[in-house]
Structures are given as structure tokens and as C-alpha cells.
Amino acid sequence: MDQTPDIAAARLPGDVLARNFADAHPPLTANQAVSEAERCYFCHDAPCIEACPTGIDIPSFIHKIATGNLRGSARTILESNILGGSCARVCPTEILCEQKCVRNTQDARPIEIGALQRHATDWQMTHGGQPFTRAAATGRRIAVVGAGPAGLACAHRLAMHGHDVDVYDARPKAGGLNEYGVAAYKLADDFAQREIDFLLGIGGIVLHPDHCLGRDITVPALRADHDAVVLALGHAGVRSPGLAGQDLAGVASAVDFIAALRASPTKADVPVGRRVVVIGGGNTAVDAAVQARRLGADEVTMVYRRGADHMSATTVEQEWAQTNGVTLRHWASPTHILGADGSVTGVAFTQGAPGADGQPVYDGLSFTIAADMVLLAVGQVFVADPLDGSGVTVAGGRIVVDGGGRTSVPGVYAGGDCTPGPDLTVSAVRDGRDVAEQIHADLMSKPSLQKA
Amino acid sequence: MADLRTTLAGIRSPNPFWLASAPPTDKEYNVRRAFEAGWGGVVWKTLGEDPPVVNVSSRYGAVSYNGTRMAGLNNIELISDRPLATNLAEIRSVKRDYPDRAVVVSLMVPCREESWKAILPLVEDTGADGIELNFGCPHGMSERNMGSAVGQVPEYVEMVTRWCKQYTRMPVIVKLTPNITNILVPARAARRGGADAVSLINTIQSIVGVDLDAMAPMPVVGGLGTHGGYCGPAVKPIALRMLGDVARDPEMAGLPISGIGGISSWRDAAEFLAMGATGLQVCTAAMHYGFKIVEDMIDGLSNWMDEKGYASLDALRGQALPRYVQWNQLNLKFKTIASIDQDACIKCGLCHIACEDTSHQAIAKIRAGDERRYEVIDEECVGCNLCAHVCPVDDCITMTPQPVDGMQTWTEHPNNPMRGQAANAG
Ligand SMILES: Cc1cc2nc3c(=O)[nH]c(=O)nc-3n(C[C@H](O)[C@H](O)[C@H](O)COP(=O)(O)OP(=O)(O)OC[C@H]3O[C@@H](n4cnc5c(N)ncnc54)[C@H](O)[C@@H]3O)c2cc1C
Ligand SMILES: Cc1cc2nc3c(=O)[nH]c(=O)nc-3n(C[C@H](O)[C@H](O)[C@H](O)COP(=O)(O)O)c2cc1C
Ligand code: SF4
Numbered sequence: 001m002d003q004t005p006d007i008a009a010a011r012l013p014g015d016v017l018a019r020n021f022a023d024a025h026p027p028l029t030a031n032q033a034v035s036e037a038e039r040c041y042f043c044h045d046a047p048c049i050e051a052c053p054t055g056i057d058i059p060s061f062i063h064k065i066a067t068g069n070l071r072g073s074a075r076t077i078l079e080s081n082i083l084g085g086s087c088a089r090v091c092p093t094e095i096l097c098e099q100k101c102v103r104n105t106q107d108a109r110p111i112e113i114g115a116l117q118r119h120a121t122d123w124q125m126t127h128g129g130q131p132f133t134r135a136a137a138t139g140r141r142i143a144v145v146g147a148g149p150a151g152l153a154c155a156h157r158l159a160m161h162g163h164d165v166d167v168y169d170a171r172p173k174a175g176g177l178n179e180y181g182v183a184a185y186k187l188a189d190d191f192a193q194r195e196i197d198f199l200l201g202i203g204g205i206v207l208h209p210d211h212c213l214g215r216d217i218t219v220p221a222l223r224a225d226h227d228a229v230v231l232a233l234g235h236a237g238v239r240s241p242g243l244a245g246q247d248l249a250g251v252a253s254a255v256d257f258i259a260a261l262r263a264s265p266t267k268a269d270v271p272v273g274r275r276v277v278v279i280g281g282g283n284t285a286v287d288a289a290v291q292a293r294r295l296g297a298d299e300v301t302m303v304y305r306r307g308a309d310h311m312s313a314t315t316v317e318q319e320w321a322q323t324n325g326v327t328l329r330h331w332a333s334p335t336h337i338l339g340a341d342g343s344v345t346g347v348a349f350t351q352g353a354p355g356a357d358g359q360p361v362y363d364g365l366s367f368t369i370a371a372d373m374v375l376l377a378v379g380q381v382f383v384a385d386p387l388d389g390s391g392v393t394v395a396g397g398r399i400v401v402d403g404g405g406r407t408s409v410p411g412v413y414a415g416g417d418c419t420p421g422p423d424l425t426v427s428a429v430r431d432g433r434d435v436a437e438q439i440h441a442d443l444m445s446k447p448s449l450q451k452a
Numbered sequence: 453m454a455d456l457r458t459t460l461a462g463i464r465s466p467n468p469f470w471l472a473s474a475p476p477t478d479k480e481y482n483v484r485r486a487f488e489a490g491w492g493g494v495v496w497k498t499l500g501e502d503p504p505v506v507n508v509s510s511r512y513g514a515v516s517y518n519g520t521r522m523a524g525l526n527n528i529e530l531i532s533d534r535p536l537a538t539n540l541a542e543i544r545s546v547k548r549d550y551p552d553r554a555v556v557v558s559l560m561v562p563c564r565e566e567s568w569k570a571i572l573p574l575v576e577d578t579g580a581d582g583i584e585l586n587f588g589c590p591h592g593m594s595e596r597n598m599g600s601a602v603g604q605v606p607e608y609v610e611m612v613t614r615w616c617k618q619y620t621r622m623p624v625i626v627k628l629t630p631n632i633t634n635i636l637v638p639a640r641a642a643r644r645g646g647a648d649a650v651s652l653i654n655t656i657q658s659i660v661g662v663d664l665d666a667m668a669p670m671p672v673v674g675g676l677g678t679h680g681g682y683c684g685p686a687v688k689p690i691a692l693r694m695l696g697d698v699a700r701d702p703e704m705a706g707l708p709i710s711g712i713g714g715i716s717s718w719r720d721a722a723e724f725l726a727m728g729a730t731g732l733q734v735c736t737a738a739m740h741y742g743f744k745i746v747e748d749m750i751d752g753l754s755n756w757m758d759e760k761g762y763a764s765l766d767a768l769r770g771q772a773l774p775r776y777v778q779w780n781q782l783n784l785k786f787k788t789i790a791s792i793d794q795d796a797c798i799k800c801g802l803c804h805i806a807c808e809d810t811s812h813q814a815i816a817k818i819r820a821g822d823e824r825r826y827e828v829i830d831e832e833c834v835g836c837n838l839c840a841h842v843c844p845v846d847d848c849i850t851m852t853p854q855p856v857d858g859m860q861t862w863t864e865h866p867n868n869p870m871r872g873q874a875a876n877a878g
Contacts (some may be wrong), residue, residue: 034519035519038519041844042802043801043802043822044801044805045801045805046800046801047824050822054581066518102800103798105798106798172766312755382733
């Protein structure tokens with residue numbers, strides 16, 4: 001463990017980096033899309049629709065692809081899910097719509113719903129522009145805090161109903177994790193920003209970047225000059241594993257590593273170790289591990305404290321990690337991080353095995369993995385500090401909401417990762433859309449707060 | 453190995469598969485390739501009088517259905533556009549080299565006795581085995597009072613057939629057009645004229661589609677379109693029905709039939725033979741896949757015949773005919789009901805929605821949480837078969853015949869106001 005840490009940028013030539021971070025799953029050709037669409041049975045009471053958190057009418061949009069009605073197809077998608085373009089690229093369809101496709105039972109090959117959804121929405125963004133128009137102005141003004149998928153979907157639906165929307169975000173760029181979290185090769189070619197431009201095409205939405213709730217703005221102040229306030233804050237923090245040595249140079253949060261990577265247009269200025277250990281078993285761990293490999297790390301080992309079945313990363317994602325040359329190790333828990341001269345040199349683990357209740361039982365055997373970079377991916381958490389003094393109730397680490405997304409404070413709503421439920425882009429979009437509908441219903445049944 | 457040798461109107465071929473008169477048989481080059489591939493015979497692309505006709509460019513339109521190309525094909529081409537002498541020389545050369553194959557020459561000349569009298573000896577001189585009278589071409593030639601313009605007038609069919617029988621010793625096959633109301637009328641006319649066989653069907657008048665940009669029927673020829681003749685898999689049901697009608701007609705008894713229309717596989721061939729065809733002709737399937745498809749037609753037919761114990765085509769011919777009856781001879785007491793194999797069911801719900809929206813509300817949809825189950829309500833099922841057709845899983849929905857209590861046809865049914873009077877068609 002006495003090697004000097006080896007962390008460097010530009011381990012690979014620029015053209016190789018460009019290839020490694022290009023679209024991981026290139027789009028279907030027009031022919032492929034039609035023949036795939038024709039495989040769809042146009043099921044009645046289709047199970048895939050229920051499996052989509054936003055409830056897209058999947059058989060209808062696919063049928064429209066088969067008949068060459070791409071404009072209609074895109075509209076069917078977008079009226080349920082205005083971020084249908086990014087969902088088509090990032091959704092873990094293997095545990096959502098495609099898992100429920102009846103074709104699985106028949107011939108173990110579901111319809112490629114995600115790829116077809118991309119085909120239709122790409123067409124719309126290239127040829128059709130914004131398909132929706134705004135209802136007559138209502139004179140209501142709504143503040144949305146957080147410009148991630150939840151906040152953007154909410155803003156779009158509010159704008160459609162004729163409300164004016166102010167969207168605040170702490171970051172300089174809108175998009176939330178679509179912009180700085182999701183793996184680069186899933187949303188290649190600056191898709192996140194192109195989609196935001198498309199979404200804003202509806203009109204009536206004003207973005208206010210670099211506005212941090214709790215620092216530049218507060219809930220009561222926003223509430224005072226808006227008819228409603230929406231909190232779509234996502235997870236601003238990461239969970240800490242609390243390991244000795246985690247402050248050594250070369251140890252970083254996987255989320256920060258990915259954010260730096262997403263911020264770099266060429267990826268040539270993002271440093272990566274030669275030997276990288278990633279601790280965690282979720283999406284974020286897989287994304288960090290694979291992208292470390294694609295930046296040029298020689299050895300990347302992803303270590304999870306329980307078995308493959310317990311990982312929150314889906315089987316498809318685990319296989320994707322393996323295809324990319326990431327070594328997966330299970331049933332091993334980190335005990336401390338080793339270092340020399342203030343820099344990381346490795347991670348010590350204790351080896352476990354599945355116990356009777358599925359929880360790991362550690363037998364005391366230990367081993368170490370040498371590393372010059374360690375990425376921690378043991379979970380993201382909602383940070384409640386910006387809500388201090390607002391009266392918004394937080395429990396179990398999330399904002400408490402009722403079925404309509406209403407928080408404990410009248411006129412303040414919340415949705416997305418900062419509220420209970422699965423942490424997926426598509427669930428965030430659903431929340432944002434539904435919160436908008438709830439606000440619309442609530443507002444339109446009351447007189448305006450702002451006298452015009 | 454079943455015996456596939458065929459004799460139709462005295463014309464022998466090693467198997468029943470002939471190429472129909474069309475582009476695949478347009479010239480020596482194609483026909484030689486066809487014979488090398490194994491085709492039993494050809495009907496040469498229709499010859500006419502000189503000067504030859506002129507064909508347009510942009511000739512075919514097609515129907516693609518759910519990813520299946522050329523489910524139906526439509527053409528606006530005419531008869532051979534090459535000089536008569538060229539065709540005749542090539543026919544002679546091919547027949548000389550392939551004496552065991554059937555070489556039949558399709559003919560279409562104006563409805564004048566001298567025209568027929570003039571061309572027949574020329575054809576006979578090539579050594580061809582027989583002639584087929586093209587009374588079917590539904591476009592271009594019909595406007596010139598040939599093709600289906602003759603086929604649609606029984607008196608002309610009879611007259612021209614008689615001339616041919618008079619001026620040649622070759623067997624005469626009369627090719628019938630389906631563009632009529634009752635196929636029996638021209639078929640019987642051909643027999644009266646002395647035909648040695650009939651062949652059916654020629655193409656069906658059609659507009660295959662409209663080009664919505666050019667705003668013209670397809671295929672578009674310099675901005676305009678015209679109706680054409682339809683063929684391929686889509687026309688098989690129409691051909692089978694016309695074949696069955698001719699084959700079971702007592703007045704046609706004993707006259708061999710060359711079955712044509714949508715034959716694409718050995719299975720289609722077996723069906724045409726079972727409905728009374730003696731020989732078979734194929735066009736679209738060869739145009740779609742090339743001559744090689746005949747291999748499987750021959751091989752598949754003979755394997756299937758071996759399996760079923762049909763030693764020769766004679767044994768198979770017409771086997772389904774006694775069971776092709778008028779509607780009013782069907783037993784109204786027969787009942788079949790749908791049954792769903794729950795283990796095979798993939799829960800697509802198509803059977804339910806088809807029956808619910810468009811049939812008899814006989815398939816219940818049962819939801820327990822996430823679980824879907826579709827069940828037949830036996831008492832409501834009328835046995836229409838719709839669910840079994842829409843189900844995408846093979847053998848998942850089967851129709852189960854119920855015990856039958858006697859026999860009652862419409863002729864005997866109390867609801868029939870004409871009961872007891874002379875037999876009436878349902
Ligand atoms: C590395 C990684 C990869 C992922 N990959 C996938 C994937 O492939 N597929 C998938 O479905 N999901 C994936 N997810 C999850 C998905 O990105 C989230 O569920 C989704 O983005 C949640 O949307 P949101 O709008 O609720 O929150 P976010 O996208 O997190 O957006 C929240 C926004 O609020 C802003 N904000 C936060 N605090 C403040 C404040 N105090 N003041 C002002 N603004 C603030 C943030 O800057 C951010 O823009 C991934 C997550 C991570 C971390
Ligand atoms: C392009 C084309 C040209 C045809 N030309 C003739 C012809 O000259 N003479 C004729 O009797 N039938 C002609 N036919 C009809 C075919 O011989 C045959 O009767 C018809 O295509 C049905 O058979 P199929 O379904 O196997 O194609 C033609 C068909 C096609 C597709
Ligand atoms: S098949 Fe194509 S290339 Fe050949 S003649 Fe016809 S149009 Fe021309």
C-alpha cells in the first residue's frame with residue numbers, strides 16, 4: 001500500500017473519450033421503429049400503461065408509430081409526460097413498462113417501449129416543436145423551487161393551464177439530476193438542455209437560476225407574492241458512510257464525481273484514478289463505476305455489502321457494469337479507508353455471507369483492495385435546512401404531503417425526490433404534473449390572491 | 453415419396469407447379485432458370501399480334517400489411533411487348549431442351565376468326581404442349597375488346613374457344629376472369645366451346661392504393677394512375693371459392709382445372725388440390741422470392757402427402773369438395789364454444805375487448821389487484837371464433853365442439869318462412 005496515488009485527467013485520447021460518452025443506445029432507424037411497433041399487440045387494459053408511473057397510453061403511441069403518425073404519437077406521450085424524451089433514455093424500463101409487456105410471457109422479448117418512445121419524441125423535438133398551447137391567462141402566479149424533472153413538469157402543466165410560473169434553482173443551469181446526475185451516455189448531445197428549451201417553448205415560465213432556497217429566497221417570502229409555492233428540491237445531500245479515512249485525498253462522493261463529469265464538455269479535464277473502488281449498490285454506484293472505466297481507469301471494483309439481488313441497481317444495470325469491465329463484489333462491508341501521506345491507498349473490508357434473515361453476517365475475515373480513488377455511493381438524502389422556519393413538516397427525511405402533494409402549510413406543495421416514493425425521473429415527472437393539476441383545481445375554486 | 457406427376461388436358465409435367473403467364477415467363481432466359489430451379493411447367497407470357505403492345509414504366513403497386521410485404525400485388529402491365537417471332541423462336545428452343553416440362557403458350561388476339569386462325573399454326577409449330585386463352589387481363593387489353601372484355605361475355609368465350617379447337621390439335625385451356633358475378637357462366641361457356649381445361653383465376657380489377665402526395669391512384673405513371681389487376685396471397689380466398697364452385701358443378705364434371713391465385717406455399721397448393729384443382733399456377737410468390745421457392749412447394753407437398761397417406765395427386769384431388777356445401781345444408785344444431793388455456797394466456801385482453809365491443813359479451817375480465825384473468829362465459833358464447841382469431845398466442849384459445857343433438861338445417865327450421873317449399877338458398 002505504498003504506491004503514490006495515481007489520479008489524472010485525460011487518460012484516454014479525446015476521440016476515445018468522445019466515443020465513450022456518446023449515446024450508449026443509438027436511436028432506432030425509421031424502419032426498425034416501424035417493425036418494432038408492428039410487434040405490439042395493442043393490448044386492451046394494457047399492463048404496460050399501469051407500469052408507467054406517468055401512465056402513458058403506450059399501445060396508442062406505438063400504434064401511431066406503426067401508421068406513420070409520429071406527431072400524434074409524440075403528443076400521446078407528451079400529454080402524460082412532458083419529459084418523455086429523457087424518460088425514454090433514462091427509465092429503467094426493465095422494471096417498469098417493459099417488464100409488464102405481455103410479449104415477455106409469449107417470447108421473452110418485450111416491445112422496446114423506451115426506444116420507440118425516443119423515436120416519437122425525437123421526431124417531435126426535431127420537426128414539431130412545442131405541441132401544446134396555453135389556456136387563457138388566469139392571472140395567477142406560482143413559484144416552483146427546484147428545476148429538476150419534478151419542478152419542470154409542474155411548471156409546464158401550470159403554464160398550460162394559463163398560470164404564470166417562476167422557477168428558482170440554486171444551480172446555474174436548470175435540469176436537476178438530468179443535467180448533472182444521470183450518466184452522460186444516457187443523455188448525450190446536451191439532450192437535457194435541448195429538452196428544457198423545448199419545454200419552455202410553451203411560454204409563461206421564467207427561470208431564475210442561482211437562487212438558493214434558505215439563502216436567497218424563503219418559503220414565506222415566496223408565498224407572500226405567489227398564489228402557490230411548489231417545493232421540488234430533490235436530494236441536495238449525500239449519505240456519509242462514516243468511515244475512518246474518508247477525508248483522505250482521493251476519496252469523493254460519487255455524486256460530485258458525476259456532477260463534475262457532466263459539467264465537462266470534453267471529459268478530458270475530469271481526473272480519475274487508475275484503480276477505483278466504488279462503495280454502494282445502486283444506480284449512482286453503477287454510473288460512477290462505469291463512467292470511471294470510460295474515463296480510462298484500469299481497474300474499477302464496485303463493492304456492495306449484500307448480494308446481487310439486494311442491489312437497488314437493476315439486473316440490466318449490473319450487467320451493464322460488468323460489460324464495461326467493472327468488477328462486482330458482494331457481501332463485503334468497508335471497515336476503514338487506508339491512506340499514506342494524506343492520500344488514499346486502499347479500502348479495508350470485512351467479508352460477510354447471507355444470514356438466515358438475508359442480512360449479512362460478517363465472519364471477521366478481512367481483505368483490502370488497493371485504490372487511488374474511492375467513490376462513495378451509499379445514498380442521497382433530502383436536506384431540510386432551507387425549510388427551517390417555514391412550518392413545512394418533514395418526517396422520515398422527506399417532506400410530508402397528502403395525496404394531492406399538499407404540505408402542512410396551506411398553498412405550499414411538494415413533489416419529486418424530496419417527497420416519499422421511488423427516486424426515479426419518471427416518478428418525479430408524475431409528481432410534478434399531478435401537483436400542478438392539484439394547484440390548478442385548488443386555485444380555480446378560490447378567488448385570486450393577487451388582485452390584478 | 454408421393455407421386456407428384458401431373459397430367460392436365462393431356463399435358464404432362466413432373467410436378468403440378470407451373471409458372472403462370474406473367475413476367476416470370478416472359479422470355480427464354482427466365483424460363484430456363486425456372487426449369488433449372490425445378491418448376492414443372494410454364495404458361496408463356498401472353499402473346500399477341502404484331503406490332504407488339506407498349507408497356508408503361510411504373511407497373512406494380514402492392515399492399516403491405518403489418519410489415520408483410522406484398523400481401524397483395526397489383527399490376528398495370530399488358531401482354532408481351534416483344535415481337536411475336538422472337539417469342540416463338542424462344543419457345544421452340546426451350547421446349548426442345550426441356551421435353552419433360554410443360555410449355556403452354558398464352559394467347560390473346562382480337563376477337564376475329566382470321567386472327568386466331570393465323571396465330572395458332574405458328575404456335576403449334578414451336579412444339580409447345582398447349583395453349584391458354586387469356587380472357588382475363590382486366591386492364592389495357594380489355595379496353596381494346598380483348599382479355600376480360602371477352603371473358604365477361606359467355607358467347608365470346610364459347611365462340612373463340614370453338615375457333616381454337618377447330619384450328620389446332622393442341623389442348624386448349626381457357627383462363628377465366630374473376631371480374632364477373634358468377635364464375636359458372638363463363639366456365640360452362642368454355643366447356644360448350646370444347647375447352648380441354650379451364651384455369652382460374654386471372655387478376656382482379658383493383659386500385660391498390662392512393663398516393664396521398666401525388667393525389668393519384670398507385671402505381672403513379674407520370675402523375676396519373678389507372679386501375680390494375682390484383683393477385684398474390686390476398687386473392688387466395690376468392691380464387692379458392694371460384695375453384696370450388698367450378699369443381700363441384702355437375703355440368704363441369706370431368707373437365708380439369710388449373711388452379712391459380714395467391715398460391716405461395718405447399719400448404720396453399722394442397723388446399724387448391726383438395727378443392728378440385730388438377731394443376732397449379734403461381735406468379736406473385738415467384739415474383740416475390742425468386743424461382744427457388746418451388747423447392748419447398750414440391751418437397752413440402754410430397755412430405756405432407758406421405759404423412760397423410762396420399763400416394764398421388766389423383767388421390768388428393770377434390771377431397772374437400774364433398775364437404776363444400778350450400779349454407780342451407782349446414783346443421784343449425786351444431787355448437788362450438790371457446791375455451792382459453794389459462795397457462796398459455798399472456799393477458800393481452802384482445803379476446804375480451806373483441807367479444808365485448810363487437811360480439812356477444814361472452815368473455816369476462818376478472819381483475820384481482822395486479823392479476824388479470826379472462827374467462828369464457830359458456831352460456832353467452834355463440835361460437836363465432838372471433839376470439840380465437842384475434843388471440844396472438846397459438847393454440848391458446850381453442851373452439852370446442854359440443855355434443856350435437858340431431859340435425860336441423862335452415863330448410864327444415866321453423867323460423868324459415870319458405871319451409872316445405874322448394875329448397876331455398878340461405
Ligand atoms: C447519479 C444518479 C443517476 C441517476 N440515474 C437515473 C436514471 O438513469 N434513471 C432514473 O429514472 N433516475 C435516475 N436517477 C434519479 C433521478 O435523477 C431523480 O429521481 C430525479 O432527478 C428527481 O427529480 P427531482 O426533480 O425530484 O429532483 P432533482 O433532479 O434532484 O432536482 C432538484 C433541483 O432542485 C434544486 N435545489 C435543491 N435544493 C435547492 C435549494 N435549496 N434552492 C434552490 N434549488 C434547490 C437542485 O439544484 C435541482 O436542480 C439518478 C440519480 C442519480 C443521483
Ligand atoms: C405483372 C403481372 C403480369 C401478368 N400478365 C399476365 C398475362 O400476360 N397473361 C395472363 O394470362 N395473366 C397475367 N397475369 C396474371 C397471372 O398469370 C395470374 O393469373 C395472377 O397473377 C394470379 O396468380 P398469383 O396470385 O399467383 O400471382 C399477370 C400477373 C402479373 C402480376
Ligand atoms: S425491379 Fe426495379 S430495377 Fe428491376 S426493372 Fe423493376 S423497377 Fe427496375
